[in-house]
Amino acid sequence: MKLIKAIAVACSLCALSAVAQAKTQVVWWDFLSGGDGVRMKSLIQQFNTENPDIEIQPTTLEWGVPFYTKVQTGAAVGQGPDVMTYHLSRLPLGVSTGTLRPYTMDELKSVGLGADDYFPTDWDAAHVDGKLYAVPLDIHSIILYYNKDALKAAGLLGDDGLPKGLDGLDNFNAALKKLSGGKTQYGVSFASSDGATIWRIFYTLLNQQGGVFLKDDKIVAGDSTAKAEKATAAMADWIAKGFAPKLTEYPASIALFTSGKAAFHINGVWEVPTMADLAKNNKLGFEWGAIQIPTLFDQTATWADSHSFAIPDRKGNPITPEKLKAVLTVISWMNHHSLFWATAGHIPAFKPVTESDDFKKMQPNATYSTLAKTAVFDPQSKIAGVASPVYDAATNFILPAVNGQMAPADAIKQMQGELQNDLQ
Amino acid sequence: MKIRFSIVGMLITLLTVAVAAIWAFPLYWTVVTTLKPEYEVVAPGVHLIPQAPTLDSYLYVFEHTIIEKWYINSIVTASATTFLVIAISAACGYAVSQLQFPGRRILFGIVVASFMVPIPALIISHFVLMNDFGLINTWAGIVLPQLMFPLPIATMVYRQFFDSIPKEFREAAVVDGANEFDVFLKIFVPMTWGVTVALAIYTFIVTWNNFFYPFLLTTSDTAMTVPVGITQVHDAFGVQYARNLAGAVLAALPVAAAYLIFQRRVTEAVMLSAGIKG
Amino acid sequence: MAERRSDTLSIVVFVAPLVVAYAVLLFYPIYKMVELSFTDAPLIGDGHWVGWRNYQRLLSDGLFIDSVFHTGYFVLLTVIPSTVLSLAISMMVVRLKGWLQSIVLACFFLPYILPSSVVTLLWAWMLDFQFGIAQYAIIWLFGAKVSVFKDPVWAMPMVALVTIWWTSGFNLLLFIAGLRNISPEIYDAASVDGAGRWRQFRDITWPLIWPVTVLVLTFQLILQLKIFDQVYLLTQGGPFNSTYVVVQYIYKQAFTLNHGGYGATVALFLFVIIATLSVVQLQVLRTRTVE
Numbered sequence: 001m002k003l004i005k006a007i008a009v010a011c012s013l014c015a016l017s018a019v020a021q022a023k024t025q026v027v028w029w030d031f032l033s034g035g036d037g038v039r040m041k042s043l044i045q046q047f048n049t050e051n052p053d054i055e056i057q058p059t060t061l062e063w064g065v066p067f068y069t070k071v072q073t074g075a076a077v078g079q080g081p082d083v084m085t086y087h088l089s090r091l092p093l094g095v096s097t098g099t100l101r102p103y104t105m106d107e108l109k110s111v112g113l114g115a116d117d118y119f120p121t122d123w124d125a126a127h128v129d130g131k132l133y134a135v136p137l138d139i140h141s142i143i144l145y146y147n148k149d150a151l152k153a154a155g156l157l158g159d160d161g162l163p164k165g166l167d168g169l170d171n172f173n174a175a176l177k178k179l180s181g182g183k184t185q186y187g188v189s190f191a192s193s194d195g196a197t198i199w200r201i202f203y204t205l206l207n208q209q210g211g212v213f214l215k216d217d218k219i220v221a222g223d224s225t226a227k228a229e230k231a232t233a234a235m236a237d238w239i240a241k242g243f244a245p246k247l248t249e250y251p252a253s254i255a256l257f258t259s260g261k262a263a264f265h266i267n268g269v270w271e272v273p274t275m276a277d278l279a280k281n282n283k284l285g286f287e288w289g290a291i292q293i294p295t296l297f298d299q300t301a302t303w304a305d306s307h308s309f310a311i312p313d314r315k316g317n318p319i320t321p322e323k324l325k326a327v328l329t330v331i332s333w334m335n336h337h338s339l340f341w342a343t344a345g346h347i348p349a350f351k352p353v354t355e356s357d358d359f360k361k362m363q364p365n366a367t368y369s370t371l372a373k374t375a376v377f378d379p380q381s382k383i384a385g386v387a388s389p390v391y392d393a394a395t396n397f398i399l400p401a402v403n404g405q406m407a408p409a410d411a412i413k414q415m416q417g418e419l420q421n422d423l424q
Numbered sequence: 425m426k427i428r429f430s431i432v433g434m435l436i437t438l439l440t441v442a443v444a445a446i447w448a449f450p451l452y453w454t455v456v457t458t459l460k461p462e463y464e465v466v467a468p469g470v471h472l473i474p475q476a477p478t479l480d481s482y483l484y485v486f487e488h489t490i491i492e493k494w495y496i497n498s499i500v501t502a503s504a505t506t507f508l509v510i511a512i513s514a515a516c517g518y519a520v521s522q523l524q525f526p527g528r529r530i531l532f533g534i535v536v537a538s539f540m541v542p543i544p545a546l547i548i549s550h551f552v553l554m555n556d557f558g559l560i561n562t563w564a565g566i567v568l569p570q571l572m573f574p575l576p577i578a579t580m581v582y583r584q585f586f587d588s589i590p591k592e593f594r595e596a597a598v599v600d601g602a603n604e605f606d607v608f609l610k611i612f613v614p615m616t617w618g619v620t621v622a623l624a625i626y627t628f629i630v631t632w633n634n635f636f637y638p639f640l641l642t643t644s645d646t647a648m649t650v651p652v653g654i655t656q657v658h659d660a661f662g663v664q665y666a667r668n669l670a671g672a673v674l675a676a677l678p679v680a681a682a683y684l685i686f687q688r689r690v691t692e693a694v695m696l697s698a699g700i701k702g
Numbered sequence: 703m704a705e706r707r708s709d710t711l712s713i714v715v716f717v718a719p720l721v722v723a724y725a726v727l728l729f730y731p732i733y734k735m736v737e738l739s740f741t742d743a744p745l746i747g748d749g750h751w752v753g754w755r756n757y758q759r760l761l762s763d764g765l766f767i768d769s770v771f772h773t774g775y776f777v778l779l780t781v782i783p784s785t786v787l788s789l790a791i792s793m794m795v796v797r798l799k800g801w802l803q804s805i806v807l808a809c810f811f812l813p814y815i816l817p818s819s820v821v822t823l824l825w826a827w828m829l830d831f832q833f834g835i836a837q838y839a840i841i842w843l844f845g846a847k848v849s850v851f852k853d854p855v856w857a858m859p860m861v862a863l864v865t866i867w868w869t870s871g872f873n874l875l876l877f878i879a880g881l882r883n884i885s886p887e888i889y890d891a892a893s894v895d896g897a898g899r900w901r902q903f904r905d906i907t908w909p910l911i912w913p914v915t916v917l918v919l920t921f922q923l924i925l926q927l928k929i930f931d932q933v934y935l936l937t938q939g940g941p942f943n944s945t946y947v948v949v950q951y952i953y954k955q956a957f958t959l960n961h962g963g964y965g966a967t968v969a970l971f972l973f974v975i976i977a978t979l980s981v982v983q984l985q986v987l988r989t990r991t992v993e
Contacts, residue, residue: 059645061656065938069958070656073551074643076746076960077560097744097960193852193941247852249831315746387958396942418764433797440794440806447867448809453835454824466833512719519716523709531717538728540980544928544949545973548738548745548956548966549731555746572727579720604712633817635931636949640957651817655935665827672823676816683815687808690815694875698917 023055024326029071029081031063035273039344047333054326064196065387068094071312075099078317083327086134088125088306089378090385095128101313102131107324111332122306122349125377134308135331136349138341141304141375142200143368144294145257145265145275147184148287154178154263162367166294169234176243179263187243189262191250192403195395196386198235200303201266202398204293205231207301207376213390214379217423219416232401232408234296240404247403260285266293272345272364290364292371304375305386306349309334347372381423389422458482458670465666481670491674493646494653498678501566501638501649502631506624508567509574514616517582518608522594532583539576543569544636554641561647566638573634574627577697585619586612619696625686626693629679650675735973738966745962756967766968768943769951772858776929776947779862780869781922785915788870792877793907807878811871818868818931825864826851826936851937854944861932861945868932869925873918880914881907920983927976948972 032040037060044056059081061067068090074080075098086094094100108114115123118136126134144163151157156175158164166172176187191197206213206220211227213220220228238244245256257265258278265271269290278284293302309331311319319327334341338348339358347369348354360366383389393415401411457465458481460474485491519525520532550569551560559565589612597607613620638649645656654671683690739756743749760766795806813821828836831849840848850856884907892902930949933939939946939954949972956965 061645065958066656070643072960073640073745073957076744077555077643079561079643193849247849249849249852252832395940400942436794437798437802440791440798441802443791443794444806444809448812450824450828450867451812454827457827470835470838512723515716516720519713523713523716525710525713525717531721534724535720538724540977540984541728541732542924542928542973542976544930545952545969545976546728546731546735547952548962548969549734550727551956552734552746552962553726553731569727571723575720575723604709605715608716629815633815635818635935640953651819654823655819665830665833668823669827672820676820679815679817680812683812684808687804691811691875694872695879698876698921 023053024322026054026056026083026326026330027081028056028058028083030060030085031067036270036344039341043337043340054329056330068387072097072099075312075314078315080312080314082319082323083309083311086308086310087386088134088308091133092128092380093382093385093388095133096382099312100133101311102133107328111328113332117351118349126308134310136306136308137334138307138346138349139304139372140269140346141302141371142266142268143290143292145290147263148289150184150263162291169296172294172296180243184261184263186245186262188264188266189245189253189256190266191248191253193247194250195391195399198399198402199391199394201235202231203303204301205234208295208297208299210299214381219419225412228412229408232398232411235402236404236408269345290368292368300374301376302371304377383419383422389419393419454669455673458666458673460666462664462666481666484667485670494648494650498632498649500563502628504567505570505631506628508571509578509627510620510624513575513578514582517579518586518612521583521586535576535579543572547640551640561642561644566641570631570634570637578623581696585616622689622693625682625689629682632679735966735970738963739970741963743962744960745956749963756964760967766951769946769948772945773947775858776862777926779859780865780926781919784866784870784922785873785918788873789877792874792881796878796881810874813868814871819935821868822932822935852941854941857937857941857945861936865932876914876918880911884910916986924976924980
């Protein structure tokens with residue numbers, strides 16, 4: 001009796017909420033917090049004010065596995081948002097589980113977007129099997145934050161205010177040695193207990209040697225094995241020699257830099273607002289800057305990923321044409337307003353914004369946006385991307401090796417074993 | 425002799441109180457933290473009493489999360505589960521105990537056996553089943569699988585209770601010409617009042633506290649229950665200890681209050697479910 | 703005749719809800735789970751029959767085997783310590799009277815009333831690396847702060863500690879009831895005979911409380927084998943998979959990796975283990991109480 005009643009109540013509540021409203025409501029899920037979260041919230045508010053007939057209803061879930069698991073199960077049961085943020089690195093994985101709905105070029109055209117509006121590498125990464133599954137918003141990468149005052153004191157600052165003499169692993173290590181112990185305790189700080197951070201740096205160093213992580217279903221095969229070991233060993237070296245802090249949490253690694261205890265800091269571009277805000281309020285205590293990760297090996301390369309907008313493929317409950325139109329309007333608006341998004345440190349994926357004078361003047365973005373030319377995205381595979389077996393492997397094998405708990409060769413070997421298994 | 429014992433006795437009592445205080449300290453510390461402004465929470469040193477008490481954290485939770493929706497979901501699903509469990513188990517326990525029908529022993533045997541089934545292991549099937557009925561993210565979708573947690577024990581408790589009533593009782597009522605439902609509802613059910621209240625309160629508390637099932641049977645944050653919601657939604661909180669803990673306190677408040685008010689009933693229910701008379 | 707019919711009808715009405723509930727929510731899911739374990743289906747949708755392949759994979763699945771060992775390790779860290787601790791505390795609490803006893807009992811039992819997510823939020827705060835008050839105790843005992851949930855050595859023991867704090871209240875109630883059932887005259891007689899406290903415990907309390915001890919032990923065993931909440935909320939199975947437990951592996955396979963069939967196989971494994979142990983529990987209990 002009560003059961004039937006409960007179902008009836010539930011159904012009528014659903015019906016109530018489905019009553020046609022003057023506004024089209026767009027259910028939006030993202031994983032953005034911190035500086036990103038603040039800026040996106042303000043963008044959403046601005047959109048809602050400027051577009052009275054569409055209302056974005058945002059929800060922020062926890063970054064990583066929790067977000068992507070909820071999205072996946074939601075889509076499978078015909079629930080989930082109308083639009084969501086999605087990492088391009090994870091696209092193949094998302095498509096393989098049937099979670100994403102492809103866009104058509106006509107749909108993009110209807111809001112004035114086209115292939116030419118985006119950078120080629122980014123545009124490519126948004127496709128799986130020739131179909132477009134996401135519309136890029138930004139390219140984000142890791143950069144080298146530096147303490148100008150500390151570098152000047154160590155003679156490592158050029159007249160242009162940029163660091164000098166950092167290219168080449170030996171030079172970099174020598175610089176770290178100069179900067180460690182003394183006024184700055186560490187030459188460089190990074191979140192050594194965060195798997196995602198470790199992956200990003202590792203992948204950068206691997207690609208700087210021309211190494212290949214995944215090809216023809218083989219993990220770091222051939223001479224890439226030695227390159228992977230070298231990349232891991234380089235990072236482990238920094239910690240072993242005391243140039244970098246061991247097993248440090250993400251917020252703590254930032255705190256080390258902002259309190260002046262670490263001269264360099266390797267982190268994503270998304271912490272730019274953190275530094276900028278502290279400097280503006282005179283809470284930083286030194287001049288700061290950010291450059292592209294120096295070329296420590298043979299080639300210039302930096303890990304990069306991309307935030308994009310994707311529409312879940314909800315089984316039995318596909319997005320209505322009306323909602324789709326609203327979603328496309330949202331996406332187009334967000335792209336056109338991504339200059340503000342760039343204040344979070346990102347490089348907009350939308351060429352009209354990136355090639356505009358306003359962006360070219362934006363600092364520190366302008367200093368490091370050269371990295372876009374040599375950015376390397378995660379391997380396009382369904383075991384790769386955020387919240388994937390590859391990220392897990394980085395956490396379980398490379399992370400301990402970097403922190404001196406495992407030999408690099410061992411770590412690479414075990415990682416190969418586990419990922420090879422997952423590829424089957 | 426007597427004096428020595430009472431000194432030792434007093435010391436042990438003091439020790440007991442001390443251990444209890446330490447054991448309960450995390451609870452106190454949590455509540456105190458939620459009443460402090462954020463800067464005081466992260467200030468160095470230990471402040472056992474807030475120096476600038478404030479309800480800001482709680483206000484923040486109410487303003488920036490949909491905890492009101494979660495409360496409704498929790499109240500509805502816990503109440504519905506409790507009601508259904510009590511109704512179904514009392515009826516069946518009564519029937520197995522007092523009525524004669526073929527397969528009665530087998531049925532009860534199945535109930536006892538089902539007590540040994542670890543329900544969480546069935547989560548995959550339950551998820552698929554609720555999806556087939558289109559009940560994911562609905563109250564019914566959470567209530568139905570959750571029923572199986574308390575149902576076996578409640579049935580066994582009721583059966584044991586009804587067994588303790590002499591057969592003459594029912595025979596007398598039936599001879600008077602009353603039909604089965606009247607006998608059950610008007611005579612037997614009122615007799616179970618103590619047991620029913622105890623079981624109901626306890627079932628409500630335990631169901632409110634469920635995490636695994638509501639977590640997996642909802643994919644949308646508007647359908648979540650309070651214990652699930654407070655862990656799932658991350659605003660631009662950053663690391664805001666007081667606010668996270670305020671959410672936790674709000675999640676625990678109803679069940680903690682229920683326990684403190686009905687302490688004896690809850691204890692009784694625990695004993696019943698363990699099959700011990702206390 | 704009419705009376706007979708109403709009898710049948712009323713029996714059906716009384717019994718049907720439970721039977722229906724069992725059929726739909728217990729037997730059908732069990733059947734489905736077994737069926738699923740022989741396929742390669744995703745979480746939602748159909749798959750193909752693969753015979754015993756999933757089971758064979760179990761045997762060589764490193765993370766699965768690890769999760770079994772971790773679950774065992776966790777059980778070791780919680781079941782016996784919790785039981786011993788509860789027994790000790792119960793002997794202290796049972797001496798108290800009136801409102802003092804009520805308050806003390808509430809202190810120990812209140813944690814059990816809290817939802818798992820509240821307990822984990824609370825302890826994550828207590829043990830927070832930067833600002834947690836428990837770090838003072840850690841510094842005092844071990845000399846330096848420890849990021850407990852990021853350290854592979856500390857993580858599981860800390861999850862166990864939180865669990866013991868959370869669930870001991872339940873054991874406590876059972877022990878107190880058991881202790882109350884022991885007649886004080888036995889103790890009086892023993893102390894007249896000159897038996898000291900320890901002798902009294904060893905020869906009177908321990909044997910007489912044994913049925914309750916067994917009940918508590920087996921109850922805890924079955925409860926802790928099913929652990930998920932605390933691990934998921936405190937460590938997510940890390941660091942380096944050192945706290946991965948079986949139920950979490952079911953979640954990972956079925957919900958995160960979308961392998962419905964394989965997830966069902968793992969679930970079935972856990973199901974059989976716990977069901978078997980429960981049967982053993984029932985038997986042990988029966989023999990003990992008969993004694």
